[in-house]
Each structure stands twice: as structure tokens, then as C-alpha cells.
Amino acid sequence: MRAFCKIEGHYRKPYAWVCTNPACENTRISCSKCLTVQHRGCLGFMLHIEDIENPNFLSNSNWIHNKEVKEAVALLKKYNLGTSKEQFLQAFEDVVNHEFNEIVKFFNEKLNEKKEVIIKQFKEAILAENLNIVDFENEVNRIYDKISFMSILNSFQREEKELDSFNSELTTFFNNTNNMKSQLSKLEVMAKNLKTFTKKYLVVDSTLFSEFKESISFDIFNRYSPFTANWTWAPEQKSAKITLCENNLKVKKLDNSQGYTGVLGNTKMSEGVYQWEISASTGNGEHNWISFGITTPNQNFEKMDFNNTCSMSTKGQAYYMTRIRELADYDEKVYLCELDMNKRAFTISYKGKVLCKHQGQLKEDAYYPFVILYQQGNSVTLKIIK
Numbered sequence: 142m143r144a145f146c147k148i149e150g151h152y153r154k155p156y157a158w159v160c161t162n163p164a165c166e167n168t169r170i171s172c173s174k175c176l177t178v179q180h181r182g183c184l185g186f187m188l189h190i191e192d193i194e195n196p197n198f199l200s201n202s203n204w205i206h207n208k209e210v211k212e213a214v215a216l217l218k219k220y221n222l223g224t225s226k227e228q229f230l231q232a233f234e235d236v237v238n239h240e241f242n243e244i245v246k247f248f249n250e251k252l253n254e255k256k257e258v259i260i261k262q263f264k265e266a267i268l269a270e271n272l273n274i275v276d277f278e279n280e281v282n283r284i285y286d287k288i289s290f291m292s293i294l295n296s297f298q299r300e301e302k303e304l305d306s307f308n309s310e311l312t313t314f315f316n317n318t319n320n321m322k323s324q325l326s327k328l329e330v331m332a333k334n335l336k337t338f339t340k341k342y343l344v345v346d347s348t349l350f351s352e353f354k355e356s357i358s359f360d361i362f363n364r365y366s367p368f369t370a371n372w373t374w375a376p377e378q379k380s381a382k383i384t385l386c387e388n389n390l391k392v393k394k395l396d397n398s399q400g401y402t403g404v405l406g407n408t409k410m411s412e413g414v415y416q417w418e419i420s421a422s423t424g425n426g427e428h429n430w431i432s433f434g435i436t437t438p439n440q441n442f443e444k445m446d447f448n449n450t451c452s453m454s455t456k457g458q459a460y461y462m463t464r465i466r467e468l469a470d471y472d473e474k475v476y477l478c479e480l481d482m483n484k485r486a487f488t489i490s491y492k493g494k495v496l497c498k499h500q501g502q503l504k505e506d507a508y509y510p511f512v513i514l515y516q517q518g519n520s521v522t523l524k525i526i527k
């Protein structure tokens with residue numbers, strides 16, 4: 142807009158701003174001087190005319206003041222969403238594709254790093270080996286003298302020799318080879334070295350590679366689901382010494398007495414698959430005893446019978462479960478609990494690897510998740526995965 146403010150003392154500055162303040166009673170179009178004089182109270186409502194051309198104008202400008210509307214407009218813009226679900230689906234696929242491409246990139250980098258380390262080590266070792274393949278080949282050619290052999294053969298083929306003399310010549314030739322005992326034994330040593338060397342460096346031990354492939358776990362992606370269950374620790378099913386916070390997702394023991402005080406989740410797990418994460422923090426390495434897992438109802442929360450639960454502790458003990466793996470330290474870690482009521486199985490994992498599992502089939506009709514906090518300062522934060 143090339144219109145200029147005619148107010149005296151405004152030096153014919155161009156009109157560059159529009160006031161959107163519903164309560165404002167001044168002229169809405171304004172120059173930079175009007176802005177500071179008449180629209181002092183309207184700073185959050187001023188639009189700059191040049192910004193209108195900006196593709197993000199609506200979501201960035203001072204026009205829309207409703208937070209929800211503004212954010213939704215920005216989202217539509219960000220993900221390029223129109224009205225159809227197909228566009229939504231496409232946007233979702235783009236997000237997932239992006240994440241997986243990043244994983245592929247990351248994986249390639251890490252694999253290449255490992256490969257380079259292995260190649261470097263072997264290269265150095267191979268170069269340091271005292272082995273001369275040229276010497277071995279020369280020696281083979283010297284003892285198994287193909288050129289002399291060919292010349293005997295050729296002279297016979299040209300009919301320069303009788304069969305008898307040709308035959309005795311061949312006999313002498315092969316006997317000579319056999320008589321080079323000392324040279325042969327030297328060659329034999331070289332041959333043995335060469336074989337050992339080849340085996341050591343070229344016969345790849347594939348167990349390492351298959352073990353690696355098997356060790357890759359995709360379980361973590363089971364968590365990626367739009368269907369999240371909703372349960373928390375139950376305020377009415379807990380020890381008086383345990384405090385709930387963070388919308389009942391976190392339990393803490395502030396009380397300074399020791400004891401097997403516990404809390405249950407407010408969900409009865411009777412069918413389907415449940416997954417939840419337990420972030421265990423003892424707050425003090427020496428006061429290291431928290432247990433978690435599943436249990437039947439009707440517990441004495443002030444003195445829970447951890448022996449009769451299906452659980453593990455931050456000391457690495459397992460109750461009604463079999464230990465599969467051990468960790469050096471169990472404190473300050475995030476564990477994944479998975480209860481599959483279809484298969485009647487319960488496992489506790491750390492970083493995608495099973496630490497302990499219930500052997501055989503669970504017998505009860507339903508279970509409740511629980512934690513026991515033994516010491517002051519112990520805390521557990523819950524995250525529902527499924």
C-alpha cells in the first residue's frame with residue numbers, strides 16, 4: 142500500500158499497519174507513528190501489511206487470538222492438510238518414513254564403523270604376518286618344473302624320441318622331483334603356513350554374524366500404537382506411607398520407615414495384552430529395593446507378600462519368574478512389563494531383552510500391576526504402553 146499518513150507530525154509515513162483490536166476506537170489503518178501514539182494498547186493486535194503475503198500469515202500473525210484456532214491453523218499448514226483423510230494418512234506415512242529412513246542411515250553408519258574397525262585390525266595383522274606367497278609359488282614352480290616337463294612331452298610329440306627313451310626320461314624327471322626331499326620338506330612347511338594363514342584370515346566365522354542378526358530385536362516397535370490403555374496407580378489401593386503424584390503415575394515413599402509397602406494399579410488385567418514401563422529410582426544406591434510386577438488382589442498394602450507375586454526387584458531377585466539375564470546394576474532403569482493374558486505369559490525386559498519371565502502359564506483369571514517401595518526416597522514412574 143502506497144498511501145501515506147496525513148496526520149500532522151507523522152511526516153507522511155506510509156500506512157503499514159492495521160489494528161485488529163476489537164476494543165480499539167482509533168483509525169485502524171496506521172503508520173509507524175500512529176502505532177506508537179494511538180495503538181499503544183494494541184501491540185498484540187497489529188498486523189503488518191507486508192506480512193499478509195506470508196504463507197504462514199494466519200498462524201503467525203496477531204489476527205487470530207484464540208489459542209486453539211491459531212494452533213490448529215498452524216498444524217494444517219505444517220502438515221499440508223486439506224480436508225481429506227487421505228492427506229492425513231499421507232502425512233502420517235511421511236512421518237514414519239522419515240523416522241525409518243533415519244534408522245537406516247544410523248544403522249549404516251554404525252555398521253560401517255564396525256566393519257572398518259574389523260578390516261583395520263585384520264589388515265594390520267595380515268601385514269604383520271611373515272608370509273611370502275611369491276616365494277611359495279616360485280618354489281612350487283621350481284620343484285614342479287612344468288617347463289622342463291613340457292619340453293620332454295613336446296619332443297615326444299614331435300616324434301624326436303622313441304617311446305622307451307621318452308618313458309625313461311619321464312621316470313627320471315619324476316624321480317628327481319621326489320628326490321628333492323629337503324627342498325620338499327621346506328616347501329611343505331611353507332604350504333602348512335599358507336594354509337593356516339588362509340584359514341585364519343579368510344574363512345569367516347559366520348556365527349558372529351548370525352548371532353548379531355539374531356540379537357536385533359524389533360520388539361520395541363510393538364509400543365508404537367495409537368491405542369493406549371489408561372490406568373494409573375490406585376489412590377485407594379496403597380500403603381499410607383506411599384504418596385502419589387504426577388496424575389497418579391508416580392509413586393514415592395516419603396516416610397522414613399522401612400517395609401514392604403505397596404500400591405496396585407487401578408486396572409484389572411484379565412484379557413488381551415498389556416505393556417507398561419516402570420522407571421525405578423531408589424534415590425540412594427544403598428537403599429536399593431523396589432519390586433514390581435503383577436499380583437492377585439486383596440493385598441495387605443502395609444506389608445505386601447512379595448514372595449507371592451510374579452515380579453522382580455531392583456536387587457535382581459525374581460519371584461515366581463525365571464531369570465534369563467542379569468544386569469550389573471538395577472537402579473535408575475526403565476523396565477518393560479508385558480502381560481499377555483491370551484498366552485497367559487508375563488515377562489520383564491530391559492532395553493528390548495528379557496530379564497525374567499514366568500515359566501508355564503499364569504493360572505489366575507486376572508492380575509493387578511503393583512510396586513513395592515521399601516525405603517524412603519524410593520520412587521517409581523509408570524508409563525502405559527499398551
Ligand SMILES: [Zn+2]
Pocket residue numbers: 146147148151154171172173174175176
Ligand atoms: Zn500516522
Ligand SMILES: [Zn+2]
Pocket residue numbers: 160161162165166167179180182183
Ligand atoms: Zn488499536
